[in-house]
Each structure stands twice: as structure tokens, then as C-alpha cells.
Amino acid sequence: MSGWLEHLVFGILATVSVLSSFLVVTRKNPIYSALFLVVMFAMVAGIFMLLDATFLGFMQLLVYAGAIMVLYLFVIMLINPRDETLPDEGGTSEKAFAAGVSLLVFALLTFGISNSDLVTEMTTPGGIPALAEVPATHGAIEAFGYELFSKHLLVFEVASILILVGIIGAVHIAMKQRPASADENDSNEERLVTDV
Amino acid sequence: MEPLTLSKAEILAVLPAGALFVTGLIQLLSDLGDPNKTSRQEKTHLAMIGATGALVALASLFVQGTAASTGELYAGAMTDDLFGRLGAGVIIVTSLFCTLMAGGYLSSSGNNRAEFHALVSFSAGAMVLLCQSTNLVSMFVAIETLSLAVYVLAGFFRQQKAASEGAFKYFVMGAFSSGFLLLGMAIIYGLSGASLSFSAIAAAGASDDALFAVGALLVLIGFAFKVGVVPFHSWVPDVYQGAPTLAVGWMAVAVKASSFFALCRFLYHTGGGAYMDQILIALSIVTMILGNLAALNQQSLKRMLAYSGIAHSGYLMIPLIVALSGNDILIGASLPFYLCAYAGTTLAAFGVLTALSKATDKDQLGDLNGLAKSRPLLALGFTVALISLAGIPLTAGFIGKLMIFSDAIGAGFVQLAVIGILTSLVSVYYYLRPIVAMWFRDPRSSFDLIPAPWGVQFTVGACGIATIVFGIFPDWLVELSRISVETILG
Numbered sequence: 256m257s258g259w260l261e262h263l264v265f266g267i268l269a270t271v272s273v274l275s276s277f278l279v280v281t282r283k284n285p286i287y288s289a290l291f292l293v294v295m296f297a298m299v300a301g302i303f304m305l306l307d308a309t310f311l312g313f314m315q316l317l318v319y320a321g322a323i324m325v326l327y328l329f330v331i332m333l334i335n336p337r338d339e340t341l342p343d344e345g346g347t348s349e350k351a352f353a354a355g356v357s358l359l360v361f362a363l364l365t366f367g368i369s370n371s372d373l374v375t376e377m378t379t380p381g382g383i384p385a386l387a388e389v390p391a392t393h394g395a396i397e398a399f400g401y402e403l404f405s406k407h408l409l410v411f412e413v414a415s416i417l418i419l420v421g422i423i424g425a426v427h428i429a430m431k432q433r434p435a436s437a438d439e440n441d442s443n444e445e446r447l448v449t450d451v
Numbered sequence: 452m453e454p455l456t457l458s459k460a461e462i463l464a465v466l467p468a469g470a471l472f473v474t475g476l477i478q479l480l481s482d483l484g485d486p487n488k489t490s491r492q493e494k495t496h497l498a499m500i501g502a503t504g505a506l507v508a509l510a511s512l513f514v515q516g517t518a519a520s521t522g523e524l525y526a527g528a529m530t531d532d533l534f535g536r537l538g539a540g541v542i543i544v545t546s547l548f549c550t551l552m553a554g555g556y557l558s559s560s561g562n563n564r565a566e567f568h569a570l571v572s573f574s575a576g577a578m579v580l581l582c583q584s585t586n587l588v589s590m591f592v593a594i595e596t597l598s599l600a601v602y603v604l605a606g607f608f609r610q611q612k613a614a615s616e617g618a619f620k621y622f623v624m625g626a627f628s629s630g631f632l633l634l635g636m637a638i639i640y641g642l643s644g645a646s647l648s649f650s651a652i653a654a655a656g657a658s659d660d661a662l663f664a665v666g667a668l669l670v671l672i673g674f675a676f677k678v679g680v681v682p683f684h685s686w687v688p689d690v691y692q693g694a695p696t697l698a699v700g701w702m703a704v705a706v707k708a709s710s711f712f713a714l715c716r717f718l719y720h721t722g723g724g725a726y727m728d729q730i731l732i733a734l735s736i737v738t739m740i741l742g743n744l745a746a747l748n749q750q751s752l753k754r755m756l757a758y759s760g761i762a763h764s765g766y767l768m769i770p771l772i773v774a775l776s777g778n779d780i781l782i783g784a785s786l787p788f789y790l791c792a793y794a795g796t797t798l799a800a801f802g803v804l805t806a807l808s809k810a811t812d813k814d815q816l817g818d819l820n821g822l823a824k825s826r827p828l829l830a831l832g833f834t835v836a837l838i839s840l841a842g843i844p845l846t847a848g849f850i851g852k853l854m855i856f857s858d859a860i861g862a863g864f865v866q867l868a869v870i871g872i873l874t875s876l877v878s879v880y881y882y883l884r885p886i887v888a889m890w891f892r893d894p895r896s897s898f899d900l901i902p903a904p905w906g907v908q909f910t911v912g913a914c915g916i917a918t919i920v921f922g923i924f925p926d927w928l929v930e931l932s933r934i935s936v937e938t939i940l941g
Contacts, residue, residue, distance in 0.1 A: 367665030373642050373657055405455050406526040409465065410592050413580060416472055417596040420573050423479070424603035427566050 265305055272298035285336060289327045296320040308394040461524045464531035464583065466508035467539050471546070471576035474501020475569040482565030495554040498568040502547040502575070509539055527648030528589040529580065532938040537787050537931065538582030538712035541794050542705050546575040548798050548910045549701045552805050555904035556697050567607060571701060574600035578709035585720075586648040587636045590713055594632070594677070597709065598625050601702055605694035617693025624676060624686040632673025638666030639721070649720035664724030670717065671730065677710045678764045679757075681738040688745075691757035696808045699753060700801030703760050704794045711767055715786055718771055719939045731772045736870055738765030743874040746881045752804060752814045755881055756797075759840060762878060763793055766871060769855050773862040774936075785854035787932035792839065792847035792921060799836035799914035803829050806907045819885050821894030826903050830889045832911030839918045841882035842875045847921035854929070 275294040282288045296319040303312035368374050392398040403411055478497055512531060523530050549571060557567055577596035584590040602625060606618025640647060642663050643655035657663050672683065679687040691699050718727070742762030749755040767789060774783030806829060808814055823830035839848030852875060859868040921928055 363665050363668070367638075367662035370661035371642075371663075373660045374662060407528070407588060408455070409525040409528045409580075410588050413577065413589070413592050413596060416475075416573055416576070417592060417599060420570065420596060420599045420603070423566055423570065424599060427564075427603060428606065428609055 261305065265302065268298045268301045268305070272302070285331045286328070289324060289331060292327070293320050293324050296324065306394075310394055310396050310399050458524070460531060463508075463512055464524050464529060466511070467505045467543065468576040468579040468583075470501060470505040470508050471543070471572045471579065474498060474504070475572035475576065477501070478565045478569040478572060494565050494568050495550055498550040498553070498572060499547060501572055502543055502550060505543045505575070505579070506540075506547070509536060509543060512536060523585055523648060523650065525589075527586045527651065529583040530585045531583065533931075533935040534712070534716065534787070534939050535583035537791075537935045538709060539579040541708050541791055542575055542578045542582065545701070545704045545708075545794055545798060546571055548802075548914070549697060551906040552697055552700075552802060552904075552910055553906075555902075555906060556695075556805050567604070570600040570604050570607075574604070574701075575705065578705050581709045582712040584713060585650070585716065587640060588647055590717070591633065591636060594710075594713070595629060597706065598629070598677070601698070601706060604698040604701065605690055607698060608695050611693070613693035614695065615693075617690040620686050621690045621694075628673045628676030628683070631669045631676075635666045635669025635671075635673065638662060638669065642666065649717060653720050653722065658722045658724055661725065664726050667721065667724040667727055668730060671714075671723070671727070674710055674714045675734065678707050678714075678767075679761045680734050680764050680768070681741050681761065682734075684738075684742075684761050687761055688754045688757040691753045691760075692751055692814075696753065696801060696805045696814070700798060700805065703756070703801065704797050707760065707764065708790045708794055711786065711790055715771060715774075715783070716939055718775060719783070723775055728772055728775050731768050731775070732864070732867065735765050735768040735772065735867060738762065738768070739870055739874045743878045746878065749881070750816050752807075752816060752819070752885065755816075756800060756804075759878065759881070760797070762874065763840075765874075766852065766855055767793075769859050769864070769867055769871065772864060772867065773858045776862050776864070783858075784929070784933040784936045785851065785858050787935050788854060788925070788928055789851035791928060791932075792851040792918070795914045795917045795921070796836045796839040796846075796848055799832050799911050799918065800840070802907050802911040802914065803833040803836075806903050816885060816888055819888040820892040822889040825894065828908055829903055829911055832915040833889065834886050835915040835918050837882040837886055839922065841879045843879070845919065845922045847918045847925065850922055850925040850929070
């Protein structure tokens with residue numbers, strides 16, 4: 256892609272993603288928030304693809320914009336919020352606090368980026384010699400998989416424990432309470448055994 | 452592409468965490484079918500066998516190698532050095548004690564499920580890995596695994612409203628802080644030329660950059676939420692009060708210890724950027740003052756220990772400041788010692804609270820009245836724990852504070868030492884109140900006898916004795932801490 260077109264596409268993607276994420280936090284109805292979040296995820300996927308990370312971009316679309324957002328929407332629709340039943344979102348002081356924290360983070364990042372010598376170096380053409388030529392396999396599934404299963408093998412395995420813990424937690428919290436009779440048995444059993 | 456190979460050192464180094472993960476899986480399998488089939492002893496025994504296995508695996512590392520670091524394993528994801536082994540030891544022993552206390556505590560509230568033990572095992576495995584992790588990805592995945600398990604543990608008694616509320620607060624705040632952590636890591640990763648491991652980040656030479664300071668600050672904020680440093684502490688008292696006492700004991704000791712071990716390793720390698728020392732000094736001063744002042748007037752023992760835990764996070768940041776000041780990297784050695792002392796004393800304190808809250812959910816100061824008459828051993832253990840937390844001589848807590856404050860003075864941070872000593876004096880007041888209640892007040896009724904299973908008695912006794920022993924003969928542990936800090940940088 257030629258230089259100006261890339262900049263144009265990035266500009267559009269970035270603007271739309273910032274605008275839609277702003278709309279996510281300002282909408283009162285959670286359904287609208289979720290839908291704007293889908294737009295934001297799609298834009299970020301576009302930015303990934305622009306960076307030649309094709310696989311990551313598609314994963315972003317499939318997993319976030321697809322699977323996770325469907326889950327969000329299911330949950331929201333199960334709760335079925337209406338305008339009159341929506342809880343009050345806190346007073347002006349809470350909103351001002353939230354806006355203040357966001358602005359603080361924004362100011363911090365702006366300060367960091369504008370004062371960073373390394374960022375200046377990266378933005379000058381040819382500033383980063385290592386990235387001058389992107390290998391053909393960059394961002395492909397093969398390279399991604401090789402990286403994942405060789406360099407990050409340990410982390411990959413621990414991530415499976417992470418997901419398992421998530422499942423256990425969800426099952427434990429959502430599980431029905433045990434019937435009263437089972438509890439009685441339990442306490443009978445306890446009287447027989449000694450303290451551990 | 453070369454085939455994947457694992458060295459012997461790599462397999463050995465992952466064994467302690469692996470033993471804990473496998474124990475968690477077996478726990479889950481043991482509960483298949485009828486949950487009443489496995490009695491509570493079997494669940495407890497399984498967890499103890501697993502934790503003992505992890506201890507054996509940890510000990511085999513010492514047989515295998517010397518104190519020197521093995522360098523980076525798994526392409527820089529983790530290492531096996533004395534510092535990591537010390538952290539792993541603290542966590543595995545803590546999980547053993549928590550398991551010992553768990554059986555009676557859980558079944559008395561009708562919640563004796565294998566999930567509790569499984570979640571403790573999984574989070575212990577993740578904490579062990581966190582202590583050993585040497586790159587951003589493994590650090591983040593370990594933190595997330597342990598956090599997720601601890602959120603569920605905090606809300607384990609879901610029939611209690613306060614527990615659910617506390618767990619939800621913890622979950623939302625934790626997810627929020629993970630966002631900061633991840634953003635900071637992404638910035639550091641990008642600035643240091645796509646390097647993940649701490650040593651590569653240090654070698655990339657980006658740490659003088661302004662944006663690197665912002666990234667390191669965001670990582671620090673992520674950790675500050677986890678350990679409850681003052682502007683980020685609002686969840687701590689509510690979660691401590693609502694969550695099951697045993698889970699609070701586990702959180703207070705293991706989450707704090709592993710997070711500080713990881714933060715220490717991260718800061719030692721990367722240096723933390725331009726403004727890190729000033730930020731740490733400010734956070735430490737605010738945390739010491741607010742934590743101790745807020746603890747003064749608490750009637751709930753759990754809330755009091757929550758604020759005291761916040762205050763101790765403030766003290767624990769001083770060794771990091773001293774180490775970052777660059778005077779002499781070795782004088783950050785008080786951190787591992789202080790964490791060991793804190794682990795022992797806090798476990799003893801929460802052991803007593805576990806016994807106290809076993810029957811009902813009592814944790815008010817007045818519930819301790821006359822404990823010395825009915826349960827002298829528990830009262831003695833709690834007294835030792837409290838005077839150690841207050842930093843009174845002949846306890847490990849005193850030696851820890853002495854090391855921290857003398858290091859601070861040695862490195863020229865006299866103001867930190869003065870504030871630390873003054874706030875410690877303030878803390879004596881609220882640590883003495885339960886002691887007075889236990890020894891000098893009469894119980895309100897003769898039916899107030901607190902049940903004390905032998906698991907709790909053993910834990911309180913062992914931790915109390917360890918606190919005294921390390922308070923009188925600290926040399927061995929001090930030396931171990933010093934050598935372990937030396938091994939961080941290889």
C-alpha cells in the first residue's frame with residue numbers, strides 16, 4: 256500500500272475507534288454500548304491488518320467482535336434493561352472523577368510520547384533499521400504458531416490453567432445451592448469425624 | 452525450524468509449580484460425581500500431599516544446583532535462582548498451613564468443596580511462577596491466573612451477601628488494574644525493541660526515555676492495586692471483611708509476597724525509568740501514614756488487619772527505593788526477610804481469626820475478650836503475631852523493620868525512616884488493643900468458647916514459634932535474603 260493511502264486508512268480507523276470507544280462509555284443503554292464496542296474492535300482489527308499482522312487481525316474479529324461480543328449481548332439481553340429500570344449512573348462528582356482519571360492517563364501518555372527520544376527516532380524514516388524489511392512470514396499463522404509453541408511454551412501451558420480457573424469460578428458462582436437435605440447429611444457426617 | 456527441546460534445568464525449575472497445578476487438577480477430579488463422597492479429610496490430605504510434593508520439588512532444586520542463577524529458561528520466560536526459590540518456599544509453606552486450617556473451617560460453613568483446595572493450589576502454582584518469572588508475558592499470565600483464583604476464593608461463600616459484594620469489588624478493581632499493567636507492559640515492550648525478558652529490556656537501554664517512565668509507572672500502578680498501596684487501596688478493607696477468613700489469610704500473605712517478589716525483580720532489572728524513585732517515596736509515605744491512621748479506630752479485627760496490611764505495603768516499598776537509589780544494590784536485602792517475617796506473623800494472626808469466625812462470622816474486637824482464659828495457646832500465638840507486626844523486639848517483625856529502617860538511613864532516606872518509625876509507634880496502639888482484650892478482660896458469657904481444631908492450633912503455634920526464633924536468631928535468614936537478592940541480576 257502506498258504511503259499516503261496507508262496514512263489515510265489509519266486515520267479513518269483511528270478516528271472511528273476513538274469516537275466509538277467514547278460512545279461506549281457515554282451511552283446509557285448497555286446494548287448501544289456493546290454495539291459501539293463491536294465497531295471499536297473491528298477498527299482495531301483493521302489497524303492490526305495494516306501492520307501486516309493479518310492473523311492477529313482476524314483473531315481480533317473472530318474472538319472479540321464475534322464470540323465475546325455475542326456473549327456480552329446475550330448477558331445484556333438476559334438482564335433485559337429498560338430505560339426506566341436502568342440504575343442511576345452516579346452523580347456529577349463520580350462522573351467528574353472518572354473523567355479526571357481518564358484525562359490524567361491521557362495527559363501522562365501524551366507527556367511520555369511527546370518527550371520520548373525513542374518515539375522521535377522511530378517516526379523519522381529509516382530510524383529503525385531492524386524493521387526496515389519485514390520478512391514474508393511476518394504475521395502469518397505459521398510464524399505465529401511456531402513462536403507460540405517454542406518461545407512461549409510455558410506461558411501457553413499456564414494460560415490453560417488460567418482458563419480452567421475461570422471455568423471453575425464461573426461454575427462455582429453460578430451453581431445452584433445444594434438442597435437442604437444434602438447439608439444435613441454433611442453435618443451428620445461431621446459429627447462422626449474428628450476435627451482436622 | 453529447530454525441534455523443541457527442554458533442558459534438565461528447565462524441567463526441574465518448573466516442577467514446584469507443576470506439582471501444585473497437578474494437585475489442583477486431581478482435587479477437581481476427586482470431587483467428580485457425588486460431592487459428598489470424598490470426605491473432608493481426603494480433600495485436605497490431597498492438598499497437603501500436593502503442597503508437600505511441591506516442597507520436595509523445590510528442595511530438589513537445591514540438591515541439583517547451587518545458589519547461583521541458572522540463567523533464563525524457556526527462552527527467557529523464567530529463571531531458577533535463590534530469590535525465586537525463597538519466594539516459592541514462602542508460598543508453598545503458606546499454602547500448606549492454609550490447607551491445614553481449611554478442613555474444619557470450610558465444613559463448618561457447609562462449603563467444604565474441592566474447588567476451594569483446587570483454587571488454592573492453582574493460585575499457589577501461579578504465585579510460584581510469578582516469583583520465578585523473568586519476562587513480561589509470563590509475569591502477566593501468572594498474575595492473571597492467581598488473581599482470577601483469588602477473586603473466586605474471596606466470594607467462595609456465595610450465600611453471604613458481604614462476601615459476594617467484596618468479591619465483585621475485588622474483581623472489578625483487579626480487572627481495572629490489569630488494564631494498567633498490560634498497557635505499561637505494551638509500552639515497555641515497544642520501546643525496548645520488542646524484547647520481553649527483563650534482561651533484554653535492561654540491555655535495550657530505553658530506560659532513560661520519558662515514555663519508558665510512563666510505562667514503568669503504569670506497571671507499578673498495576674502492582675500497587677494488587678498489594679494495596681494507598682491511592683489504590685480502596686478495595687482492601689471491604690474484601691478483607693467480606694471474604695472467608697481463610698481466603699483472606701491466603702490473600703494477605705501469598706498475593707502480597709509474590710507480587711512484591713515479582714515487582715522487586717522487575718525493578719531491579721529495568722531500573723524503573725526516570726521518576727520511579729520519587730514516585731515510590733511518595734507512595735510509601737502516604738501508605739505508611741494513611742494505613743496506620745485508618746487502622747487506629749477499627750472495631751472489626753479483619754478491617755484492622757486490612758489497614759495494617761496496607762501500612763506494611765508502605766514499609767515494604769522502602770527496600771525497593773533503597774535498591775533503586777543505586778547506592779549499593781545489595782542493601783535491598785531486607786525485602787525477602789521482611790516478607791518471610793510478615794508471612795509467618797500474618798498467618799498466625801489469621802489462624803486465630805479463622806478459629807474465631809468458624810462458628811459465626813465474629814471478628815469484632817470484643818469477641819476476643821477473655822480468650823487467654825479459654826484458649827491460652829491461641830491467645831499466646833495471636834499476641835506474638837501482634838507484637839511482631841508492631842515491631843517490638845525479640846520478634847521477626849522487629850528485625851525486619853530494623854533492617855528496613857537502617858537500610859533507609861544508610862542510603863540517605865532519613866525522612867522515610869523517621870516516618871516509618873513514627874507510624875510504627877502509632878501502630879503499637881491498635882496492635883495492643885486486642886492483646887488487652889484477650890488477657891485483661893472477662894469473657895461476656897461462659898458459652899463463648901471458641902472452637903480450636905488442631906490444624907489451627909498447630910499453625911498458630913508453629914508460626915508463633917518461628918516468629919520468636921527468627922526474632923532471636925535472625926542471622927541465618929538475613930544471610931539467605933542477602934544472597935538471594937544478589938542472585939537476581941545473575
